[in-house]
Amino acid sequence: MRQTLLSFTSILSFGLLIGSSFAQTPSTTQKPITKASTTRTWQRDTVKNTDPxxxxxxxxxxxRTRTSADGYKMVAGYRLEQLWKSVEDTLRKERAERKNLQQKLTEQEKTVSYLKTEISGKDASLTENTNKVNEIRFLGIPFEKGTYNIIVWSVIGVLxxxxxxxxxRSGKSISEAxxxxxxxxxxxxxxxxxxxxxxxxxRKLARELQDERNKLDDLNGRR
Known part of the structure; x- marks a missing residue:
């Protein structure tokens, strides 16, 4: 689309330059007759363009061009101005859309950065809770789960x-046992x-972490 606009801009600029050159170049031909002066008049036609x-x-x-006596194609100035105005409007619209897309991209990057921070926090919280799950406190003393099991079963064996x-030794100790x-x-x-x-x-923390990762994957997929 951008290359097309540049091509139209170049063509329009070339057309305006040729028009200005013809307007400024003095005529070296013989004195125009009445018929020649009549051909210079360009009346607006009523034909409408159906493709905007x-x-x-x-x-x-x-x-809608005309051919001069020398074989040159002549374009009406008002049609050239209309096309130029359409090109300017299209360029202005494209720039506005590009600006809006840039703003949306910036907002999405901020959202992704925020989600990454949230996921990092969830990972840290999950690691901390995993360590807590693998750790058991007995009488205020922290034990690893394996060590705690050994102690418990040792106590059971001793008991x-x-x-x-x-x-x-004594049947009276049955109640104590x-x-x-x-x-x-x-x-x-x-x-x-x-x-x-x-x-x-x-498990709950793992599900929350997976939900956050799915949201991040969705955002990356939209981009």
Whole structure:
């Protein structure tokens, strides 16, 4: 489109230059007769152009030219001015559209930058929560999940051995053993509940991160 406008501009400038040259060049021929002076009069015709595009206006202008006695094509000045005005209007419209597109592109770049910042924050939050899921605090002391499991099962083993010893030594210790078993079950239930909550929270953060990534992919696809 831009090359077409430049071509029309060059043609119009060339036409105006030729028109000015013919207007300023003194005539070296013989004194014009009445018939010759009559051919200089250019009356506006009533034919209307049906194609409003620049190419259509240009072809219509060429179709309405006249041929001089020397074989030159003559274009009416008012038609040349109309075409030039259409070219200027088109250029002005193209520049306005280009400016609007540039503004939209700038806004989209700001949005993408903001989304990248949000995703970075979500990634950091997800990493932090993942570390929290893999970490268990017992009596205010942080333990890794594997270490905590070893400790728990070690405690269970010790309790089981102690329970066997107590049962073997005295039947009176059975009630105490049941109490210890109940305590263990409570600890295990709390651990499972905490584990389930941590896993659910991790999944929720993962879904939010995926949603933000999908939004970023949509914006990149529109560009």
């Amino acid at each position: 595009s620049l190419n259509g206006q240009y072809k219509f202008m060429l179709s 089981a051995i102690a329970l066997i010893i107590v049962i073997a 049941k109490h210890r078993t109940q305590l263990y079950n409570e600890v295990a239930d709390e651990y499972q509940a905490y584990k389930a909550k941590s896993v659910e929270k991790e």
